[in-house]
Amino acid sequence: MPRKYFGTDGIRGRTNEGAMTAEIAMRVGQAAGAHFMRGTHRHRVLIGKDTRLSGYMMESALVAGFTSVGMDVVLVGPMPTPAVAMLTRSMRADIGVMISASHNPFADNGIKLFGPDGYKLSDETEKAIEAGIDGRVSLPPAEQIGRARRIEDAAGRYIAAAKSTFPDHLRLDGLRIVVDCANGAAYKVAPEALWELGADVIALGVSPNGININDHVGSTDPSALQAKVLETRADIGIALDGDADRLILVDDRAQIVDGDQLMALIAIAQARTGALKGDGIVATVMSNLGLERLLWGQGIALHRTPVGDRYVVEAMRAGGYNVGGEQSGHIVLADHATTGDGLIAALQVLAELVQSGKPAHTLLRQFDPLPQLLKNVRFTGGQPLEDDKVKAVIADAEKRLDGTGRLVIRKSGTEPLIRVMAEGEDAKLVGEVVDGICDAVRKAA
Template identity: 65%
Template sequence: MSDETLFGTDGVRGEANSWPMTAEVAMKLAAAAGRYFRRDQQEHRVVIGKDTRLSGYMIENALTAGFTSTGMNVFLLGPVPTPAIGYLTHSMRADVGVMISASHNPATDNGIKFFGPDGFKLSDEAEAEIMELYRAGVSLANPEAIGRARRLEDARGRYVEYAKTTFPRRLRLDGLRIVLDCANGAAYNAAPKVLWELGAEVIPIGVSPDGFNINEKCGSTHPQVAAQRVRETRADLGICLDGDADRVILIDETGQIADGDQIMGLIATRWAEEGRLSGNALVATVMSNLGLERYLETRGIALERTKVGDRYVVERMREGGFNLGGEQSGHIVMTDYATTGDGLIGALQFLSAMVETGDKASTLTRVFDPLPQKLVNLRYALGKAPLEQDAVQEAITQAESRLGRAGRLLIRKSGTEPLIRVMGEAEDMGLLEDVLEKVVSEVRAAC
């Protein structure tokens, strides 16, 4: 694999101890990022957080060596949610923030995400400049100018206190029983504290990380475990975070699972009614359900679509001055509160609606009727280009013609894994399945 592809749609990601997620690459990348952000001789600092993967220790030490070698002072935060890195980078006046996480991927993977001094993820242009430095090699600091490293013991507490400020002070969660699945990930300690301190009865699962069990049959990618616990305990709500807690999936009191589209639809409606929805628009990706778009139109709210990836959602939000966006997968981005998706703060917004309206979760998680939607993931061998095959292109053209205005088809490469994602939605489930079957068959053959 070439260095040209070091950065994907969400930083650098791969299997731990294999290129590009090796200690050597991490150290060189940190040195390049350190040189990129340290453009003068003043004191500079970087904050580094991680999730609970075993390989996080290795990557953390490699990044520390790279940054200090260029004169950057390093503050190690330990396991904290990804949004905490955005918040603390900005609040601590750091030059750069780094999160070591592969989000919802299995424990054998890991990743590196960079945040600028404003707390937002880096642009494609900034990543390209860091890659140029990475390939060229950087000049190291003189011996007397090598950076220092130390642990910041209260980082998690700072985030806990901030998260609570996003929940209306006049409200409490007294009387609410909440099942909280932290995916054995970065929020295993912070998220239960926030909900408990706001008055909720918390039934935690996925809060015993061992370095290997992050996202394993738990969290936002496996919400069935939490759904069963909601039914067993007669809880009012289930909250499922992913490994780095930047996304959330909700479960109502009946055990029904609601995705990010429903959460965004609810928040957009409430904010529009309160006059808080900047630009009177919601920013979402091409994956969001067509039913959400049609629902928002009836409320006079525009839907701005972007490429898949919360960084592209945030870029469009900043360009257009919008303050609400996200993804169907559960990234909920509210720039009034955070610089990236924040699963916990997204859940708090939903909980504030429950408390203020008195409605059950089953009412608030069914804002619109989604069109039938189906997603098929097909793994392909590296070096293959299945979507460029003539037979695949012909099948796609025929499928789009059959769907017409009654549905849509979206086929793309994953930005984080060697997968082709084939997604379709239509008013008629029978038509949808027939159309997808032909496309999937051709793509599978090409893979």
């Protein structure tokens, strides 16, 4: 049975519409607070946000919800999603909340929840909270409601934690780094961490105004970063998304480097030193076959999951793996973080750059990807993938790709989109297959 509020990454939608209203946010706070009120200790929730204009509204509504059921609230302000996960655990909070719609435009917002261990909630826990959102929550007497306070040193705590993942014997002296923070949650912490490690830092996307988050900046649009890398003759460019749990790099020749190449570099480096745990790494069905073939040649397995970093993390925890991620740039390094962390992943790549002495365009090109094409089709209702004509076109495409490629078709968990991806050894065939399916879906939708 489909869930009413939660998608693949928390609750997300357009501000003041559907589930993304102040009223629903308050009820989420009440339901989540009531669910995690266990034991006799003084209960605490930690709340962070990105830089969206609606963050103020959602933060206030969540504070009202949590305090009304007796939870104390700790506010950390604009902070990366992985920082909220880390601080939730280090401050012994019962639950953590990140107010963000990640890479989406400013008009969207979302609510991501973390348990006391810093991990995203299970499907079962989210279902229980959903029941509370639409139900009645018991409220305590007036003298037992919660209090709210803001802590000022959250950024410093996260910067220190991120820097601790960088080898003590290395520095970034002599490296010119352009970092694009997407006018989002990492606009202060990312440039500061890189500067403290010795880099010559050139910062983009560090002037948030509430509506410019992800607006022609960040990992979803690295064109400004590419131009700045060439203009300043930088050694490397780092692009984060709105909540900084995603990373895309640009090499010294302004070529984009995706999450597959980064996972390959990190996994092979860890295997070389014996730090790689399990028999391989975890990635999603979207990762390129070129990555799988490269790792296989190194004796490293690639275990695939459905799309979504939460599914990657679940598989990593179940199998004891410490490296995983997505082609889109969610890189999960379980030795250092409980969720994707763009800054920490970037620091591991920078450590390899320093130690290798190679230019970024050489180091970061770990394999030649097979031709891959992804297109999105927006739909307004119905079930276009259940249409008989669409099914027939998909079946024909699978036959044409049989033995030479892959086809992945799915609904987005955060937007009303059908995502159609194909890859194979024949770029022309890949393009024909994707275009044919997209046309069929448009007609059905």
